[in-house]
Amino acid sequence: MSTSTDNTHAEERAGRLRWFKEARFGMFIHWGLYSQLGRWEWTMHNEQIPRSEYEKLAETWQPKPRPMREWARLAKAAGMKYMVMTTKHHEGFCLWDSQQTDYNAARRGPGRDLVREYVEACREFGLKVGFYYSLMDWHHPDGMHCAEDEEARRRFIDFTFGCVRELCSNYGEIAVLWYDNAYPKLPGEGWRAKELNAMARELQPQILINNRSGVTEDFGTPEGRVKPEKDKAWEACMTMNGAWAYVPSAIDWVSVRQILEMLRKAAAGDGNLLLNVGPKADGSLPEEAVERLEDVGRWIAANGEALYGRMDTAENLCLMNTGAWTLKGNTAYFWSNRWPGNGQIVLGRWHTDVLKAGFLATGEPINFERRGSRLFLTGLPRANPDTIAQVAVIKLECTEPPRQELDWSYVDPEE
Secondary structure (H helix, E strand, O other): OOHHHHHHHHHHHHHHHHHHHHHOEEEEEOOOHHHHOOOOOOHHHHOOOOHHHHOOHHHHOOOOOOOHHHHHHHHHHOOOOEEEEEEEOOOOOEOOOOOOOOOEOOOOOOOOOHHHHHHHHHHHOOOEEEEEEEOOOOOOOOOOOOOOOHHHHHHHHHHHHHHHHHHHHOOOOOOEEEEEOOOOOOOOOOOOHHHHHHHHHHHOOOOEEEOOOOOOOOEEOOEOOOOOOOOOEEEEEEOOOOOOOOOOOOOOOOOHHHHHHHHHHHHHOOOEEEEEEOOOOOOOOOHHHHHHHHHHHHHHHHHHHHOOOOOEOOOOOOOEOOEEEEEEOOEEEEEEOOOOOOOOEEEOOEOOOEEEEEEOOOOOEOEEEEEOOEEEEEOOOOOOOOOOOOOEEEEEEEOOOOOEOOOOOOOOOOO
């Protein structure tokens, strides 16, 4: 491939990614037959439930009318810019009116196209639409046999192409195609992933595709950790309580402060956070999720400048005892979640002149003084001024991109 062609593809990808890299925050939704069981989305597999027994859940599932409006309303209030919903998880049940199988929401218990309702809710609240699609399938008769049986492979890949074609054809503009779990591991080009993604792009020229079909595509997807991926767009997918699907017994809910730290880490590494919510079987949202995301939204409404838009990696700024950073050009945002009680914050190993300092949420100015490699922020209130999560953001406008010396050694500044 020529260099000019490579450059063209790189420019096209950068164009597709522009909204994504400025959005920072999205909602992941895991919802399916497993939501009735309340024992994780892998229950069919982990408990070895026979297909004939598990299929009965398709007849008993009765979601309430249009619960997706609740999801989209909450996502909007939380400061999220897009959503990704499981259109088919590993259990194999399709949430749309598929012509590939009658094991779908329109022809079984729900009696309607749940994907269409989801898309309409996203658009009502101005959110970009994302589709999760599991390549692995425990229900399809060829799903677990296609690695060793050529005919089974052909049938299953045809089924997969048919499903993705429907999702990319029937719902207008789709922003994200989020594959999961290309299992079993088919030899060579067994999944025909390049061809599959080329078909998706022909139908949806601006669609973003993740890296889980076996092809790198547009963005990486670290799971369970907010960890930057070098030289590529990335999105960390995280749970709020250790479970993707609805689990009523879950008690280990993350705090608002923990969610904000996930967001800070994502923005500091020029990445995104896709935060999961597992709706109940009827589609209503767990109260714990609603409470936390509403608080996150109130915090972001006051401090969103430190999160949204094109950010620079904060790799030249140090984790401090009193907080950590995001960075945008010559402006650094110090997210202080460990507030000092002596009325001052001292930033060591500081090597940049500061023009202005103040609280982002209110614009109230902060006194500052640079003494050699130490920056003193003084006259601060005794308690953290952020009443939502005790995470105050201090905005530092500098003469150049700020930096701190990254060094484990200690050097006495007076020597």
